[in-house]
Amino acid sequence: MNNILVIAKKDFKSLVFSSPLWVISTLCSAVWSYLYLRELSTFVQRSSFVGGGPAGGADSLNIYYEVFAKHISLSNVIFLFLIPALTMKLLSEERKQKTYNLLLTVPISSLSIAVGKFLAGFGASLVLVFISLLYPLGTGLVADFSYSILFSAYLGLAFIVGAYVSVGLLSSSLTKSPLLSVMMGVILNLSILIVLGQADFLSEYPTFQSMIEYLSIGSHFVEFMQGLLQSKSIIYFISFISFFVFLTNRIIESSRWR
């Protein structure tokens, strides 16, 4: 346990104090600021046209679906592409810098290494989630709306980001090249999101369809977005993440058997 935290702390620091995170968050903030403010102003215009205050009690659900939900979905798409760029360092950098030898020869298990690295990547990614959360929270200063659905959605976003981090960690364990690791991460994320999401073609086989839908990361995320906190979704994300962290552990272990 202690070992895990030692690795998590060190890698979290080096991620947070490194340029990729700041490049990514600047990029995100730029995109968010532009699109978020546009959606918000359209919403304000329309709702005052329809009548009532800019964001009165009756509009509280609307502002969520018209503005926040769009912002959160956009955040999700951005994270899908950018989280792998954040996690690429976690293991491929160790291989490149030859510090991998150090990790393999200290009295620490491969699983502790994998879990520690996951926590570091997850922690750094939560910084991005937090920046994204600042937009709706800022709006909350001037408008009134239901916070519970917002937080449910952000919990979902945190889980899906955790899933991207675990995928990114695995891709980073597979190669020495950071660029290749980013590409692998994006492709894996996309295939998990898209391929598993398209279960309609199985509509004639309901059992398979529901199975594929259960495996789809998107369907669980949508539930969080709708304010439905379900234990099966939480269990889904935790198993998803554990599965990829465990695979990473196996890859680290297998590097001893090259």
Place this chain on the structure above:
Amino acid sequence: MLKVKNLNKKYGSVHAVKNLSFKLEKGERLGFLGPNGAGKTTTMQIIAGALAPSSGTVSVAGHDVFESPKKVKKQIGYLPEIPPVYEDMKVCDYLKYVSQLKGILKVNLSKEIDEAIAKTNLESVANRYIQHLSKGFRQRVGLAQALLGNPPLLILDEPTVGLDPQQIIEIRELIKNLEGHSVLLSSHILSEVQNICTKAIIIKNGQIILEDNIQDLIHNESSSIVHLKLNSFTKEIENNLLNLNYVKHCAQKNNKIEIHLTNSSDELLIELSKFLINSGVGLIEQSPQDLKLENIFIELTK
């Protein structure tokens, strides 16, 4: 301390280590000599637990590397070929991190780090970022890292490779002055092993071709060649020498006479000097040739 038995490692079709067996006793400094590609790094990685062998066993202080890897890793300080340092860390933070990875108790942490810094003379750069350090300093940081936790066995993979002559001398002195560790040191430079180690193994293509104490290696067969300086040297004296049953060969080289004896025992050398004095040729100098390890090495690894 360290026992390696019938070790084999194949990388696909490359048989990098072949049936390697050797022992390292407590307190010994064993030089692991061989040209590039001989399998030194591979063997050391296996001992340190970074690589699994194809077959064979390694035990350190009685623990098997594959059965109880954690126990073994606590016994070993490993300096890989390229020092495993993080560019974006300060020297002291890096050493703290490694100490924590090694599971050194919190109460001993700063003492251990200070000791490692002192032994490797890193005081002046302790607060600098590793990316700004010269190669020699990085190597010392790598060495300090290996010393943390005071492990009984040090594995040093070509610690002076790529350094400038001044840095090489410093690192060698550092290693020589380390006390209380058994050392396995690899090198492709003979004088280095001669200088630092008490024993040497020469390997080539993954196999041991010679194993001995440094002293014995230097004298081994070498002293069967003797150089003489005589006041006068004539054909007659040469014939007399060749008539002796322990002289195989006799020739004049420059202003010296080179004699090959049948073996290198001290008795023979005494015999020879008695004979020369009695024959009144004016013996000025008689010296057994130090066939340097260098020559053996070049000869063996050709």
